[in-house]
Amino acid sequence: MSALTTPPRDPRAPLPGARRTRARDSATSWPLRDRVGLALCWAAGIVLCLVAGSILLYMCFKGITQLKPAMLWTHPSAAVDQSRTGGFLDPIQGTLMLTAIGIAIAVPVGVGVALWLVEYGRPAPLARAVESAVDVIAGTPSVVLALFGLSFFSETFLSWMSFRAEDAAFGRSFMIAGTVMSLIALPLVVGATREALLQVPNHVREASLALGKTKASTIRAVLLPAVRPGIATGTALGMGRIIGDTAIVILLLGNTLTIQPRDGAAPVIGLLQGTGSTLTSYIYGNSPTGEGNAPEKAYAAAFVLLLIVVALNALATRIARGRGKDTAWIR
Amino acid sequence: MPPPPIRKISLDAPPTVVHVPPVPLAGNGNGNGHAGPAGGVHTPGPPPSDAPVLERMRCDAVTIAYGSKVAVNRVDLPISQGEVLAMIGPSGCGKTTLLRSLNRLTELTATASRGGRILLDGQDIDQLEVTTLRKRVSMVFQQPNPFPMSVFDNVAYGLREGGSKRPRKKELLEPVENALTRAGLWHEVKDNLDHPALRLSGGQQQRLCIARSLAAQPEVLLMDEPCSALDPISTAKIEELILELREQIAVVIVTHNLQQAQRVADKVAFMYLGELVEYAPGEQLFNAPQAQRTRDYVGGAFG
Numbered sequence: 001m002s003a004l005t006t007p008p009r010d011p012r013a014p015l016p017g018a019r020r021t022r023a024r025d026s027a028t029s030w031p032l033r034d035r036v037g038l039a040l041c042w043a044a045g046i047v048l049c050l051v052a053g054s055i056l057l058y059m060c061f062k063g064i065t066q067l068k069p070a071m072l073w074t075h076p077s078a079a080v081d082q083s084r085t086g087g088f089l090d091p092i093q094g095t096l097m098l099t100a101i102g103i104a105i106a107v108p109v110g111v112g113v114a115l116w117l118v119e120y121g122r123p124a125p126l127a128r129a130v131e132s133a134v135d136v137i138a139g140t141p142s143v144v145l146a147l148f149g150l151s152f153f154s155e156t157f158l159s160w161m162s163f164r165a166e167d168a169a170f171g172r173s174f175m176i177a178g179t180v181m182s183l184i185a186l187p188l189v190v191g192a193t194r195e196a197l198l199q200v201p202n203h204v205r206e207a208s209l210a211l212g213k214t215k216a217s218t219i220r221a222v223l224l225p226a227v228r229p230g231i232a233t234g235t236a237l238g239m240g241r242i243i244g245d246t247a248i249v250i251l252l253l254g255n256t257l258t259i260q261p262r263d264g265a266a267p268v269i270g271l272l273q274g275t276g277s278t279l280t281s282y283i284y285g286n287s288p289t290g291e292g293n294a295p296e297k298a299y300a301a302a303f304v305l306l307l308i309v310v311a312l313n314a315l316a317t318r319i320a321r322g323r324g325k326d327t328a329w330i331r
Numbered sequence: 332m333p334p335p336p337i338r339k340i341s342l343d344a345p346p347t348v349v350h351v352p353p354v355p356l357a358g359n360g361n362g363n364g365h366a367g368p369a370g371g372v373h374t375p376g377p378p379p380s381d382a383p384v385l386e387r388m389r390c391d392a393v394t395i396a397y398g399s400k401v402a403v404n405r406v407d408l409p410i411s412q413g414e415v416l417a418m419i420g421p422s423g424c425g426k427t428t429l430l431r432s433l434n435r436l437t438e439l440t441a442t443a444s445r446g447g448r449i450l451l452d453g454q455d456i457d458q459l460e461v462t463t464l465r466k467r468v469s470m471v472f473q474q475p476n477p478f479p480m481s482v483f484d485n486v487a488y489g490l491r492e493g494g495s496k497r498p499r500k501k502e503l504l505e506p507v508e509n510a511l512t513r514a515g516l517w518h519e520v521k522d523n524l525d526h527p528a529l530r531l532s533g534g535q536q537q538r539l540c541i542a543r544s545l546a547a548q549p550e551v552l553l554m555d556e557p558c559s560a561l562d563p564i565s566t567a568k569i570e571e572l573i574l575e576l577r578e579q580i581a582v583v584i585v586t587h588n589l590q591q592a593q594r595v596a597d598k599v600a601f602m603y604l605g606e607l608v609e610y611a612p613g614e615q616l617f618n619a620p621q622a623q624r625t626r627d628y629v630g631g632a633f634g
Contacts, residue, residue: 204476206436207540211489211547212466221488226479 056306063303066296072304076257076282082294088301090258091282094174095243095308097271098253098278101178102185102242107235109182110189111224117190118197119219138187142180143247149180150251162273163262170254173262175272177252184245185238192237196230197223236316243309249281257285279305376613377595382413382578387551388433388468392447395428395437402428404605405447410551412581415573417596417613419586421633425605426585430553433583434468435461451551469549473556475536477528477543482520485528485539486510489547506546514542515572534565541572552576554584558591570595589629593617601625 027038071087079085113130121127137145153161154171162173200223208218249255254275261270277285283301286292388410395403403425410416410433418426428437435456437443449456456464466489477485483500486507507524511517516538520531528539537557544552554573558566573595576582586592592599592613599616601609601624609616609625620626627633 201474201476203472203474204478206439207470207472207476207543208478208488209439210434210436210465210470210472211543212462212464212469213488214462221480222478 059299059302059306062299063306067300067303071297071300078257085292085294085297088279088282088297088304091277091279091301092304092308093259094249094253094276095278095280095305097174097276098178098181098249099239099242099312101174101272102181103235103239105179105182106185106189106238107231110186110234110238111193111231113186114190114193114197115219115223118194119215119223134187134190137183138191141247142184142245143251145180145183146248146251149176149248153179153252160273162275172252172254172275173273174253174276177248180248180252181242181245184241184248185235188237188241189231189234192230192234193227196227196233199230200226232316232319236313239312239316240309243278243305243312244280246278246280246284249278250284253277253281255281255285257282279308376593376617377415377574377597380413380574380577380597384411384413386411387452387581389450390429390433390447391450393429393432393449394446395425395432396444396446397440398442402605403432403602406602406607408600408607408610410581410583411598412550412579413577414597415577415582415584415595416598416600417584417586417592418600418602419589419592419628420602420608421628422587424602426600426602427555429602430555430583430585431470433551433553434465434470436465436470466547467549468551468553469544469547470553470555471537471540471544471557474560475533475540477531477536477539479527479529481525482528482531482539483507483524486542486546489543510542510546511539513545513572513576514538515568516542532565534561534568537561537565537569538572541569545576549580551581551583554582556585556587559587566591589617601628603628 027035030038068087071089072092073089074087075089076086076091077084113134117127117130150171152158152171153176154169156169158171159169161175161179162170204222204226205218208222209215213221254260255277256275257277259271259274259276261267261274264270265273279301283298283305284290286294286298286301288295292298386409390406390408390410393403393406393408394401406425406429408416408429418430420426428443431437432445433449433456437445438461451459451464451468456468469489478488480488483503487500487503490503490506508517508521511520516535519535520526520539528536531539537560541552541557558569561569570591573582573584577597584592584595596613599609599611599613600607601616601620601622603624609620609622611621616625617629620629
């Protein structure tokens with residue numbers, strides 16, 4: 001054995017007779033088919049970057065040049081003279097309110113559905129039915145949901161959600177639009193939370209149960225903190241869907257240029273029962289296809305919308321991180 | 332010199348269950364005629380414990396099946412305070428299943444069913460509230476699994492009713508320090524009690540999990556291969572810890588590592604294909620196994 005031991009050697013010195021080898025990309029020796037495939041993959045990635053970059057740059061450029069700060073705090077008004085149509089304060093408020101309502105409904109319900117599916121999920125046929133229901137909602141175009149919402153919320157017994165004219169409810173309000181908006185965010189919250197729950201190894205649940213805890217307190221104290229990043233991801237995705245949706249706003253929010261609280265109602269309730277518009281419907285209205293036909297306002301509003309989306313996403317990520325940043329268990 | 336012939340285990344041989352009363356060992360081998368493959372090397376077990384040996388749990392003809400597949404077949408086994416019981420055997424022999432049944436974790440598997448009785452201090456564990464049972468019979472898992480919260484909250488978790496934040500931190504500091512000290516982790520984490528537990532190293536995480544189990548003052552501690560994901564230094568620390576713990580609580584450890592069983596176990600139970608093949612003091616089981624299968628297993632003929 002002792003014959004094999006060698007005197008200590010500087011580990012950085014090259015071994016005698018050794019030479020440095022370099023990993024060589026062997027694509028040159030590939031068959032033509034594979035080389036063409038590789039080239040197409042490269043091209044696809046680069047083209048996508050260019051497309052995304054040019055959209056962003058174009059919108060930012062157009063937006064910044066068209067945006068006047070006063071637009072952010074001026075109420076819009078209908079006028080033939082473009083200099084009198086004001087800004088888009090109300091659509092900004094509408095976007096924020098609608099998002100808040102939609103998320104406030106979608107997140108608790110979505111997290112609850114995901115918890116039930118993963119942690120209980122029995123009887124199995126019911127679980128499959130719930131999964132299909134989530135998929136159906138996820139797959140339904142929002143305009144179809146909006147159309148359904150319009151007829152459903154026009155029922156008289158739901159007149160407290162909007163306001164009532166003659167013997168039918170109006171069927172258009174922040175409350176109603178927010179409720180239907182929560183449906184389009186729901187599948188995203190369910191999906192992300194469910195994925196996060198499935199990532200938690202079973203022995204972590206068992207460890208809590210083995211300490212004499214009930215299933216409920218295990219979910220509350222261990223699982224919910226563990227899936228917080230997942231919930232935030234779902235929330236961010238859901239917010240993106242809500243902010244970006246136009247069909248529901250046009251059909252269910254009344255699409256009035258300014259926020260119109262319900263007459264004679266309490267301040268906040270009246271606002272929820274009232275109508276309004278959002279930045280997306282404002283952009284649609286001011287685009288060349290809409291009745292406003294003021295593209296410069298549309299560009300400015302689109303730029304603000306972009307900023308809001310980015311800010312809300314950052315906020316959601318920030319909340320998700322919290323303290324439990326690296327929840328990586330050994331599996 | 333040619334190596335000794337490798338004996339294949341015969342699957343259809345009738346199981347020879349040998350129950351040996353816990354007698355003080357007088358020398359090695361009591362004239363059983365067979366010099367097992369491990370017979371030549373005398374391996375000392377752990378130093379004897381000072382605490383009196385007191386039976387706390389007992390398995391009484393326990394049978395556990397998953398669906399129609401029997402995982403544990405009519406096992407009788409005593410579990411005593413003051414000594415460490417190691418369960419050894421090849422993968423799939425039912426040792427983990429038996430361990431998990433001791434605090435009714437097997438019930439979490441939908442298809443599992445159990446026959447026979449398990450007694451804790453003479454009382455059938457099926458009669459106990461399951462949360463009460465699990466507070467008295469706690470478990471440490473193969474993989475370190477601290478919860479996504481601070482070191483302090485992890486240890487305090489078992490002390491807080493229903494997972495709420497009450498009682499307050501000040502009242503819990505003493506029991507938490509006590510548990511961390513018993514797990515040999517206090518000096519490493521005392522300045523970082525607010526740090527997330529998932530930032531600790533693997534060995535520290537596992538000792539934190541042990542501290543978490545100890546905080547609730549369990550009477551029996553079940554350990555399911557607690558060192559298999561750890562490095563040798565962490566393993567040595569945990570083994571040392573196990574030997575200290577046996578003074579106050581009954582410790583049952585499942586292990587794949589025969590050397591580990593030799594190092595820590597006062598009693599060893601060898602299981603194979605769901606049967607308890609042999610239960611004996613560690614020294615005897617390793618040096619003078621009574622059953623052919625035990626001899627084959629500890630001698631390395633299969634595994």
